[in-house]
Amino acid sequence: MRPEELLRPAPQGLYCPPGDFYIDPVRPVARALITHGHADHARAGHGAVLATRHTLEIMAIRYGADFTKSRQVAEFGRAVSMNGVTVTFHPAGHVLGSAQIAVEKDGTRIVASGDYKRLADPTAETFEPVACDVFITEATFALPVFRHPSPSAEIAKLLASLRDFPDRAHLVGVYALGKAQRVIRLLRDNGWDRPIYIHGSLKALCDYYEGAGIALGELRPATVETLLKGAYGGEIVLGPPSAFNSPWVRRFPDPLIAFASGWMQIRQRMKQRGVELPLIISDHCDWDELTATIRDTGAPEIWVTHGREEALVRWCELNQLRARPLHLVGYEDEVE
Amino acid sequence: MRAFADLLERLVLTPSRNRKVELLAHYFRDRPDPDRGLGLAAITRDLDLPSVKPGLIRQLASEVTDEVLFALSYDYVGDLAETVALIWPSQADDGEAEITLEQVVETLANASRSQAPAALRRLLDTLGPSERYALIKLASGGLRIGVSARLAKQALADFGGKPVAEIEELWHGLKPPYRELFAWLEGRAQKPVSAAAAPFRPVMLSNALEERDTALITPDDYVAEWKWDGIRVQAVAEAGVRRIYSRTGDDISAAFPDVLEAMVFEGAIDGELLVGAPGDPESGTGTFSDLQQRLNRKSVSARELAKYPAFIRAYDLLVDDGEDLRALPLMDRRARLEAFVSGRDLARLDLSQLLEFESFEDLVALRADPPHAVIEGLMLKRRDAPYVPGRPKGPWFKWKRDPHTVDAVLMYAQRGHGKRSGYYSDFTFGVWRGADGASELVPVGKAYFGFTDAELKSLDKFVRDNTIERFGPVRSVRAEAGHGLVLEIAFEGLNRSSRHKSGVAMRFPRISRIRWDKPPGEADRLETLEALL
Ligand SMILES: [Zn+2]
Ligand SMILES: [Zn+2]
Numbered sequence: 046m047r048p049e050e051l052l053r054p055a056p057q058g059l060y061c062p063p064g065d066f067y068i069d070p071v072r073p074v075a076r077a078l079i080t081h082g083h084a085d086h087a088r089a090g091h092g093a094v095l096a097t098r099h100t101l102e103i104m105a106i107r108y109g110a111d112f113t114k115s116r117q118v119a120e121f122g123r124a125v126s127m128n129g130v131t132v133t134f135h136p137a138g139h140v141l142g143s144a145q146i147a148v149e150k151d152g153t154r155i156v157a158s159g160d161y162k163r164l165a166d167p168t169a170e171t172f173e174p175v176a177c178d179v180f181i182t183e184a185t186f187a188l189p190v191f192r193h194p195s196p197s198a199e200i201a202k203l204l205a206s207l208r209d210f211p212d213r214a215h216l217v218g219v220y221a222l223g224k225a226q227r228v229i230r231l232l233r234d235n236g237w238d239r240p241i242y243i244h245g246s247l248k249a250l251c252d253y254y255e256g257a258g259i260a261l262g263e264l265r266p267a268t269v270e271t272l273l274k275g276a277y278g279g280e281i282v283l284g285p286p287s288a289f290n291s292p293w294v295r296r297f298p299d300p301l302i303a304f305a306s307g308w309m310q311i312r313q314r315m316k317q318r319g320v321e322l323p324l325i326i327s328d329h330c331d332w333d334e335l336t337a338t339i340r341d342t343g344a345p346e347i348w349v350t351h352g353r354e355e356a357l358v359r360w361c362e363l364n365q366l367r368a369r370p371l372h373l374v375g376y377e378d379e380v381e
Numbered sequence: 382m383r384a385f386a387d388l389l390e391r392l393v394l395t396p397s398r399n400r401k402v403e404l405l406a407h408y409f410r411d412r413p414d415p416d417r418g419l420g421l422a423a424i425t426r427d428l429d430l431p432s433v434k435p436g437l438i439r440q441l442a443s444e445v446t447d448e449v450l451f452a453l454s455y456d457y458v459g460d461l462a463e464t465v466a467l468i469w470p471s472q473a474d475d476g477e478a479e480i481t482l483e484q485v486v487e488t489l490a491n492a493s494r495s496q497a498p499a500a501l502r503r504l505l506d507t508l509g510p511s512e513r514y515a516l517i518k519l520a521s522g523g524l525r526i527g528v529s530a531r532l533a534k535q536a537l538a539d540f541g542g543k544p545v546a547e548i549e550e551l552w553h554g555l556k557p558p559y560r561e562l563f564a565w566l567e568g569r570a571q572k573p574v575s576a577a578a579a580p581f582r583p584v585m586l587s588n589a590l591e592e593r594d595t596a597l598i599t600p601d602d603y604v605a606e607w608k609w610d611g612i613r614v615q616a617v618a619e620a621g622v623r624r625i626y627s628r629t630g631d632d633i634s635a636a637f638p639d640v641l642e643a644m645v646f647e648g649a650i651d652g653e654l655l656v657g658a659p660g661d662p663e664s665g666t667g668t669f670s671d672l673q674q675r676l677n678r679k680s681v682s683a684r685e686l687a688k689y690p691a692f693i694r695a696y697d698l699l700v701d702d703g704e705d706l707r708a709l710p711l712m713d714r715r716a717r718l719e720a721f722v723s724g725r726d727l728a729r730l731d732l733s734q735l736l737e738f739e740s741f742e743d744l745v746a747l748r749a750d751p752p753h754a755v756i757e758g759l760m761l762k763r764r765d766a767p768y769v770p771g772r773p774k775g776p777w778f779k780w781k782r783d784p785h786t787v788d789a790v791l792m793y794a795q796r797g798h799g800k801r802s803g804y805y806s807d808f809t810f811g812v813w814r815g816a817d818g819a820s821e822l823v824p825v826g827k828a829y830f831g832f833t834d835a836e837l838k839s840l841d842k843f844v845r846d847n848t849i850e851r852f853g854p855v856r857s858v859r860a861e862a863g864h865g866l867v868l869e870i871a872f873e874g875l876n877r878s879s880r881h882k883s884g885v886a887m888r889f890p891r892i893s894r895i896r897w898d899k900p901p902g903e904a905d906r907l908e909t910l911e912a913l914l
Pocket of ligand 2: 083085086159160351
């Protein structure tokens with residue numbers, strides 16, 4: 046079977062004609078396979094959803110229990126047949142429950158990676174390279190300027206700043222799913238055992254990670270009452286990016302604004318966000334990891350989506366790999 | 382190199398002046414000699430390194446990366462040094478190489494033109510990404526990080542617990558890496574003896590006159606002078622060395638060769654640098670636009686020298702032929718100044734006049750109607766006051782003219798930093814232009830102060846409720862004849878500007894009142910502003 050017959054871009058998302066399902070559709074469809082719980086990949090209102098147990102539960106937390114009419118749990122590594130197409134989920138290492146989806150029929154196998162990362166992360170299942178004929182890779186940080194430093198070194202920067210400015214609350218911008226829990230876990234693993242204060246919107250997912258066996262230590266709500274006691278000096282407070290443009294920030298006297306994201310490698314981005322302390326901590330692969338992964342899969346053909354497609358296609362050409370951009374719409378590269 | 386790279390990044394990203402001072406003081410505390418002194422010199426731009434052209438940096442990058450990938454990256458990042466620093470194919474992390482700033486500076490200083498590419502390549506290979514960025518900025522002379530020499534000196538003062546005036550006075554006799562300065566600041570050595578010829582003397586500054594001070598101002602106790610809106614300078618000629626300093630002690634001699642050449646005296650004069658012909662203040666003094674042609678320039682062309690000659694209007698004499706006059710009362714210094722000037726043929730110098738007055742009402746009248754556009758008010762100085770560095774309360778007052786005001790319409794708002802993050806606190810405003818029926822708003826300036834915290838809240842709310850479009854941290858707001866917000870803007874003056882769409886640029890604009898009551902259609906027109914030019 047030609048790969049284009051097995052999977053092709055459609056306005057709703059990546060479509061599999063023989064299996065009659067979509068992967069990460071951006072509009073409601075009858076049957077959706079979902080790689081992970083980030084809002085631009087996982088949407089409510091589908092007829093049926095096949096995803097990992099964690100992804101299904103995260104979707105229920107975000108959208109309510111009735112986010113889909115019917116649902117089915119995909120176990121990592123266990124094949125599911127859909128109208129004669131074999132579908133297998135494999136860990137993607139991006140956030141808890143995130144998966145690559147392998148789609149196979151008549152000896153042709155395509156792997157849709159969703160979002161993925163290769164760095165070790167105790168808050169997500171470890172990425173597994175899957176041999177395939179076509180590898181569909183994301184390209185969020187697909188420029189050779191993106192080379193993420195070790196997350197521990199970035200956390201060390203935050204801890205050094207806390208020592209340097211012990212009177213200032215350190216507000217760290219983090220996305221609610223994945224980044225928040227990873228930053229907390231990194232802080233714990235680097236010796237920060239004080240309570241960590243969190244914005245209300247982070248609580249549900251932090252609780253969920255705890256329940257899934259990922260210890261986050263003592264988390265406290267960042268409330269006004271705590272503020273009145275003047276207790277935020279020298280403490281770490283986590284909030285979602287949206288809170289940094291809202292009155293929430295104003296309750297902290299003289300805060301130091303930090304932001305944990307792969308985008309923090311670019312000075313213009315730091316300035317745009319008014320960040321004083323950039324922390325380059327990413328849920329995605331950097332350039333070297335993207336290109337290494339492409340090699341690891343052994344795929345002779347690469348489809349590129351979700352970000353800076355042009356550069357990765359160019360790299361494939363330089364390395365004698367067939368490659369083309371997929372031009373899927375509806376995925377935000379800001380959210381990572 | 383790691384510490385220096387970190388310092389640069391933090392300085393660039395820290396909006397607050399006090400925090401920058403603090404970061405620098407921490408750097409001086411934590412780094413050994415000579416690194417801290419070299420870092421300081423790099424920031425104050427006193428580090429003399431042969432500069433590497435951007436072309437060479439690009440060429441080095443093209444040797445190690447694919448051209449298309451480089452172009453895509455540069456396009457995305459927007460800064461050459463940053464692109465090269467990030468894309469350089471080295472696995473080194475910041476801090477890994479343990480190369481000191483001293484080693485980097487030495488390498489750059491000693492490499493000949495032909496050796497420079499190889500030396501740079503070696504350093505790029507061994508340093509981590511932030512360090513590579515600092516290296517390229519250092520090597521290409523592009524260290525623009527929003528830190529003035531004045532701020533760096535304040536950090537030194539804080540670090541050593543000394544008055545900043547003492548550091549300013551010493552500064553020009555010192556050379557990187559300033560070992561003797563740090564030794565003194567740490568209490569390990571005596572204060573260095575100023576070795577410089579023609580050193581800077583920290584200047585005396587004035588306070589704004591307030592209502593309660595007016596009773597003090599009598600002709601018996603005070604003299605009055607025009608406050609000219611030029612640049613405050615100190616012209617020093619001693620032992621064959623001539624220098625012109627700004628009020629913060631920066632040596633700006635290179636920009637004013639015409640004045641420097643005419644400094645045929647032995648002493649130190651405090652005065653205002655202006656453009657035009659010295660002598661008759663009313664006809665001779667040039668406009669503020671003329672002065673603009675000579676400001677903020679590192680060097681000056683023969684044409685500009687001829688067209689916009691500069692001179693100093695002197696109002697104080699600090700040193701007369703080796704004799705320090707600063708402890709004398711003002712009127713004694715004034716007498717010495719008059720004798721000093723009249724006894725010499727000083728082509729690019731004249732005297733600031735003392736203004737006649739009998740009562741405070743006379744001063745009110747003078748201030749209301751000054752004879753020249755470049756006068757921004759009155760200076761009132763106590764007759765018996767010695768010359769004291771800093772801003773002592775009482776001996777010198779400035780009393781500026783009331784600012785101009787204009788009613789303008791809020792067009793854009795940008796989010797603030799630091800304490801104001803979360804608020805829309807930088808406001809771009811415009812006035813109407815074009816014929817009735819086809820009028821459009823044209824931006825004329827930007828203001829980010831002049832309002833209370835409570836007013837900021839209501840401005841912020843207005844912006845949020847009336848947003849039309851967002852671009853990053855900026856929002857455009859509804860601004861139509863029938864719907865929008867009028868701001869009364871106060872400003873000190875107006876310049877012609879080809880960089881602004883409106884053709885005018887305001888000096889020191891601030892929001893003096895929020896006109897919730899006024900419909901935008903009744904705001905001022907551009908012609909009103911043009912009439913002020
Ligand atoms: Zn994602
Ligand atoms: Zn994504």
